Amino acid sequence: MTKIGLEIHCQLTKLESKLFCSCKANYREFEANHNICPVCMGLPGSLPRLNQKAVESATSIALALTCDTPEKIAFFRKNYFYPDLPKNFQITQLNVYGDMSVGGEGYVSVEDKKIKIRRIQLEEDPGRIIYEGASERTKITLVDYNRAGTPLVEIVTDPDFESPRQVRVFLNILSDLLENLGVAEPGLEGAMRADGNVSIEGGNKVEIKNIGSFHDLEKALHFEITRQQSLFERDIEIAQETRHWDDRRKITVSSRSKEEDQDYRYFLENDIPWVTIDQSTRDRLKENMPESISSKKERYIQKFDIAPQVADIIASDRYYSKLFENAYSDHNAKDIANLITTDVIGFIDTKEKQQNSKITSRHLSDLVDAINSKTITRNSAKVALQEIMKSGKDTKEVLDEMDLGQVSDSSEIDTIISQIFEEEKQAVIDAKERPETVNFLVGKVMQKTKGKADPVKTLELIKSKLNQ
Amino acid sequence: MNLNTSILKYIEDVKSGTFTVEEFAAETLQRIKDVDSDVHAYLSLNDSALNDAKLIDQKISSGDKIGQCYGFPISIKDNICITGTKTTCASKILENFIAPYTATVINRLQDEDAVITGKTNLDEFAMGLTTEFSAFGPTKNPWNLDYVPGGSSGGSAASVAANECLASLGSDTGGSVRNPASFCSVVGLKPTYGLISRYGLISYANSIEQIGPMTKTVKDSAFLLNIIAGQDANDDTTINNDNVNYLENIEDGIEGKKIGIIKEMTTSEGLSSEVSIATKDAIGDFESLGASCEEVTLPTIPYTVAAYYTITSTEAGSNLARYDNIRYGYELESEGYEYNSYISKSRAKFGPEVTRRIILGGFVPSAGHAGKYFLKALKVKSKLISEINKAFEKFDYLISPTAPVQPFKFGEKIDDPVTLMLLDYNTVTANLTGKPAISVPYRVINGLPIGMQIMANSLNEKSLFQSAYALESKTNLPEVPL
Numbered sequence: 001m002t003k004i005g006l007e008i009h010c011q012l013t014k015l016e017s018k019l020f021c022s023c024k025a026n027y028r029e030f031e032a033n034h035n036i037c038p039v040c041m042g043l044p045g046s047l048p049r050l051n052q053k054a055v056e057s058a059t060s061i062a063l064a065l066t067c068d069t070p071e072k073i074a075f076f077r078k079n080y081f082y083p084d085l086p087k088n089f090q091i092t093q094l095n096v097y098g099d100m101s102v103g104g105e106g107y108v109s110v111e112d113k114k115i116k117i118r119r120i121q122l123e124e125d126p127g128r129i130i131y132e133g134a135s136e137r138t139k140i141t142l143v144d145y146n147r148a149g150t151p152l153v154e155i156v157t158d159p160d161f162e163s164p165r166q167v168r169v170f171l172n173i174l175s176d177l178l179e180n181l182g183v184a185e186p187g188l189e190g191a192m193r194a195d196g197n198v199s200i201e202g203g204n205k206v207e208i209k210n211i212g213s214f215h216d217l218e219k220a221l222h223f224e225i226t227r228q229q230s231l232f233e234r235d236i237e238i239a240q241e242t243r244h245w246d247d248r249r250k251i252t253v254s255s256r257s258k259e260e261d262q263d264y265r266y267f268l269e270n271d272i273p274w275v276t277i278d279q280s281t282r283d284r285l286k287e288n289m290p291e292s293i294s295s296k297k298e299r300y301i302q303k304f305d306i307a308p309q310v311a312d313i314i315a316s317d318r319y320y321s322k323l324f325e326n327a328y329s330d331h332n333a334k335d336i337a338n339l340i341t342t343d344v345i346g347f348i349d350t351k352e353k354q355q356n357s358k359i360t361s362r363h364l365s366d367l368v369d370a371i372n373s374k375t376i377t378r379n380s381a382k383v384a385l386q387e388i389m390k391s392g393k394d395t396k397e398v399l400d401e402m403d404l405g406q407v408s409d410s411s412e413i414d415t416i417i418s419q420i421f422e423e424e425k426q427a428v429i430d431a432k433e434r435p436e437t438v439n440f441l442v443g444k445v446m447q448k449t450k451g452k453a454d455p456v457k458t459l460e461l462i463k464s465k466l467n468q
Numbered sequence: 469m470n471l472n473t474s475i476l477k478y479i480e481d482v483k484s485g486t487f488t489v490e491e492f493a494a495e496t497l498q499r500i501k502d503v504d505s506d507v508h509a510y511l512s513l514n515d516s517a518l519n520d521a522k523l524i525d526q527k528i529s530s531g532d533k534i535g536q537c538y539g540f541p542i543s544i545k546d547n548i549c550i551t552g553t554k555t556t557c558a559s560k561i562l563e564n565f566i567a568p569y570t571a572t573v574i575n576r577l578q579d580e581d582a583v584i585t586g587k588t589n590l591d592e593f594a595m596g597l598t599t600e601f602s603a604f605g606p607t608k609n610p611w612n613l614d615y616v617p618g619g620s621s622g623g624s625a626a627s628v629a630a631n632e633c634l635a636s637l638g639s640d641t642g643g644s645v646r647n648p649a650s651f652c653s654v655v656g657l658k659p660t661y662g663l664i665s666r667y668g669l670i671s672y673a674n675s676i677e678q679i680g681p682m683t684k685t686v687k688d689s690a691f692l693l694n695i696i697a698g699q700d701a702n703d704d705t706t707i708n709n710d711n712v713n714y715l716e717n718i719e720d721g722i723e724g725k726k727i728g729i730i731k732e733m734t735t736s737e738g739l740s741s742e743v744s745i746a747t748k749d750a751i752g753d754f755e756s757l758g759a760s761c762e763e764v765t766l767p768t769i770p771y772t773v774a775a776y777y778t779i780t781s782t783e784a785g786s787n788l789a790r791y792d793n794i795r796y797g798y799e800l801e802s803e804g805y806e807y808n809s810y811i812s813k814s815r816a817k818f819g820p821e822v823t824r825r826i827i828l829g830g831f832v833p834s835a836g837h838a839g840k841y842f843l844k845a846l847k848v849k850s851k852l853i854s855e856i857n858k859a860f861e862k863f864d865y866l867i868s869p870t871a872p873v874q875p876f877k878f879g880e881k882i883d884d885p886v887t888l889m890l891l892d893y894n895t896v897t898a899n900l901t902g903k904p905a906i907s908v909p910y911r912v913i914n915g916l917p918i919g920m921q922i923m924a925n926s927l928n929e930k931s932l933f934q935s936a937y938a939l940e941s942k943t944n945l946p947e948v949p950l
C-alpha cells in the first residue's frame with residue numbers, strides 16, 4: 001500500500017508584522033532588502049520580540065484542525081548554516097521534550113477518511129536566495145532578506161494518504177480552511193508550500209523536497225511512486241533518503257547533501273519566554289473564529305434545503321459564501337445559491353476575476369427577485385450578470401438599458417408565434433404529429449425575443465395554436 | 469579636582485557649583501590620556517564627550533530640566549551597542565562593526581544626561597576572566613600593572629578603579645562584572661535575570677547573562693540601577709520591578725538578618741589563605757552589624773562550573789553563528805570560495821578562547837552527546853535552583869568571597885583553561901539561578917584587592933544593597949596607587 005505524508009508550510013500573510021519584529025509580514029511589495037531591520041537581520045545585540053497575534057493566528061489554525069493545544073508553548077533554535085538564515089539558526093518549535101508547539105494531534109476529514117495531523121508549529125521563514133548569471137561558471141548568488149522572519153506555520157501529517165489525488169483533495173480543503181479562517185492567502189505565490197514523503201509496501205520512506213507548487217507536488221508524488229514501484233519489481237532496495245524535485249526535468253533526484261543526517265542541536269530559545277495560552281484565550285479565539293466550512297455547508301443544507309453539491313461549492317469559497325451570505329433572505333436563499341453555482345461561477349472562476357468583478361450581493365438578490373416575479377427570464381438574468389460584473393451598475397438600470405424585461409403580454413407573444421408559424425411550416429407539421437418536437441418552436445420564439453418571452457406562457461400559447 | 473569621587477558626591481558638587489560638568493569631563497579625559505596607555509581600559513573614546521558635557525552645563529545654567537545624572541562620566545563595555553559607534557566585542561570579527569541602534573540601557577542613561585566617555589576592553593565576546601583574550605591586548609590592573617584586572621569586564625572595572633570615569637556598565641554571564649570588580653576593588657552588581665534590558669547587549673549566553681553597574685560605592689550602584697532597571701518592550705525577558713527606589717532606606721542596616729555562609733565556596737581547595745582570612749573577617753563584620761551567620765551547604769555547587777561551561781558554550785555556539793561575514797563584518801574577498809569554505813575562512817578570525825567554546829558548543833548539545841552533557845547541565849541548573857530557593861527560605865543572604873584568589877600576574881593562568889575556569893566557582897551560581905549578587909570591595913592585602921560576594925533572592929536587590937552598604941561601611945580601603 002502506498003503511504004504519503006505531508007509537511008505543509010503556510011505564511012500568515014494576513015498579519016501586519018513579522019514574527020519577531022515590526023517589519024511587514026507582507027514582504028512582496030518591497031524592493032530587495034528593503035523590508036528588514038536589526039532584528040530580522042539578526043544583527044548583534046538585537047533580540048526577538050514575539051508577535052502575539054501570530055501566536056493567536058497559529059492557535060486558531062490548530063483549533064480549526066481540532067488539534068490539542070497546550071497551555072504553554074515554547075520556541076527552540078534549529079541551528080544550521082545557510083545564507084538565507086541571518087542568525088544561522090531558525091527560531092521554530094519542537095515537541096521532542098513534550099507538547100510545546102501551538103498544536104498537537106488533530107485531523108482533517110477527506111472523503112470519509114481521517115487524515116491525522118501530527119503537529120503544528122509556528123516558526124520564521126528564512127530569506128530568499130536568488131541565483132543569477134548566465135552559466136554555472138558565472139553564477140552569482142544573491143540573498144533577499146525581505147522574507148526573513150515572516151510568520152510561518154508548519155503542519156505535519158501522518159503518512160495517511162493513499163494516493164496523490166487524495167493529497168490534492170486534502171490540500172484544497174486545507175487551503176480553503178486557512179483562507180476561510182482569515183489568517184492566510186494560500187493563493188499568493190509561495191505563501192503555501194508542501195513537501196511530501198512516500199513509501200510503498202515493503203519499502204523505506206523517501207522525503208521529497210524543493211517542490212514549487214501543489215501541481216508539482218502531485219506530479220512529484222506520481223513520479224516517486226512509479227520510481228519506487230519499478231525498483232521494487234526489480235528487487236532493488238528503496239533507500240531511505242531525501243530527494244529533490246527537479247522542476248526542469250520533472251523527476252526526483254537524490255540529494256547530495258545529507259540533510260537527514262544534519263544535527264540541528266535544538267535547544268530552547270531563551271530570548272522568548274514561555275507563552276501561556278489559557279482557556280479563556282482559546283475560548284475567545286474559538287468564538288471569534290469564522291464559521292467552519294463544514295458547519296456552513298451543513299447550515300445551508302439544513303436551513304435552506306440547498307443541494308449538498310451546491311452548498312459545498314459555496315461554503316468552501318470565501319468569495320462565493322460572502323456573496324451568498326449577504327444576498328439571501330429566507331425566501332430566496334436556494335435560488336441565489338443556484339444562481340451562483342450555475343451562472344456566477346462560470347464567469348468568475350479565478351481569484352483574479354473575483355477581485356475584478358463588480359458584482360455585489362445586492363445585484364444577486366435583485367436578479368433573483370426579478371426572475372421570481374417573472375420580470376425577466378433566467379436567460380436574461382445570465383446576460384445581465386455579465387454586464388453587471390463589468391460595470392457594477394444597478395440591476396434595474398442594466399435590465400432597462402439592455403431591454404431585458406420579460407415579454408409576458410400574451411398578445412405580443414401571440415404575434416411572434418404567428419410569424420414563426422409562417423416561417424417554420426414544416427416544424428409546425430412535425431409538432432402536430434410528434435408533440436415532443438414542440439420545443440423547437442419554443443426555442444425559435446425565445447430566439448426572436450432574445451430570451452425575453454416567458455417560456456411557460458410561450459409553450460401554452462404554441463400548444464393552443466397547434467390545436468386550432 | 470579629585471576624580472576619585474562617587475557619583476552622588478559629584479552630583480552634589482555640580483549642583484553647588486564646585487565645578488562644572490565640562491571641567492570634570494575635561495579632567496577625566498586628561499586622566500584617560502595620562503594613564504590609559506598603561507592601563508588600556510578603553511578600546512575607543514567618545515569624541516563628543518566634552519561637547520556633551522558642555523551642553524549639560526548650558527542646560528543647568530539656563531534652568532532647563534536636567535536629567536538626574538548631571539553629566540557624570542561613565543564608560544561602557546564594548547559589547548553594548550551605541551548608534552554610530554564601533555562595538556567590537558574585542559574581536560577581530562567585529563573590528564569595524566558600527567551599530568545601527570542603541571542599547572536600552574544607553575538610551576536610559578543618555579535620557580538622564582550621563583556623559584559616555586568611551587567603550588571599554590573585555591575578553592573577546594566576554595569569554596574569559598582576565599581580559600587576556602581581548603583581540604586588542606589586555607587591560608592592566610590599576611592596583612599593580614603586572615597583574616590581571618579580572619574579566620571579562622576588566623576594562624570597565626579598571627576604568628572605574630583608575631579614575632578614568634565614575635562608573636561603568638559591564639555584563640555578567642558567569643561573574644564577568646563581579647570578578648573584575650573584586651580584582652580592581654570596585655562595586656559590581658549582577659542583578660536578577662530580567663531586571664535590566666539586554667536589548668543592545670551582544671549575546672554570549674543569553675539565558676543567564678545580565679548587564680550590571682560597576683561603581684566606586686554601593687550607593688552609586690543603587691543609583692545607577694534606579695536608572696537602567698525595569699521592563700523594556702524590546703526585550704521580552706525583562707520583568708516588572710514596580711519602579712523600586714533602590715537608594716531608599718539603603719542605610720537601614722541588617723540587624724536581625726540571617727546570613728548563610730556557603731560552605732562549598734568558603735572551604736574549596738582553590739581558596740587562597742588571604743581570601744580565606746578576609747572571609748572570616750567579613751563574617752565577623754556581618755555579626756557585629758547584628759546579623760546572624762550560619763554555614764549552609766548547596767551540594768550541587770561542585771558541578772556548577774561544568775554545567776556553566778556546557779550551557780554557555782551551547783548558547784555561544786548558536787549566538788556566534790551569525791558571524792559569517794556575509795551581511796556585515798570585515799573585508800574578505802569572496803571570489804574563489806563556495807559558501808562553506810568562505811564562512812570557515814572568515815570565522816578563522818575568532819580568537820582561541822572563543823574558538824574553544826564554539827567547538828565545545830558544537831559538541832555538547834549534539835545528537836548522541838546532549839544526554840551526557842547539555843541535558844545533564846540543565847538538570848544541574850534546575851537542581852541548583854531548587855537548592856538555592858530552599859536556602860532562601862531560611863536566609864536573607866548567602867555570602868562567599870567573590871573570587872577564590874586575588875589577582876594574579878599576566879600569563880600565569882592563560883595556558884591552563886581548566887584552572888582559569890575555576891575562578892568562576894563562586895560566581896556562576898548567581899547566573900545559573902538568576903539570583904542577584906553583588907561584589908563589595910573588602911580588603912587590599914599585599915597591594916591587591918579582595919571582594920566579598922553577597923547573594924539575595926530574586927528581585928531583592930533593595931535588601932541586597934542594604935547588606936552591601938552595611939559591609940562597605942565597615943571597610944577602610946587605601947586609594948589606588950596610580
Ligand SMILES: [Zn+2]
Nearest residue numbers: 021023037040
Ligand atoms: Zn525586521
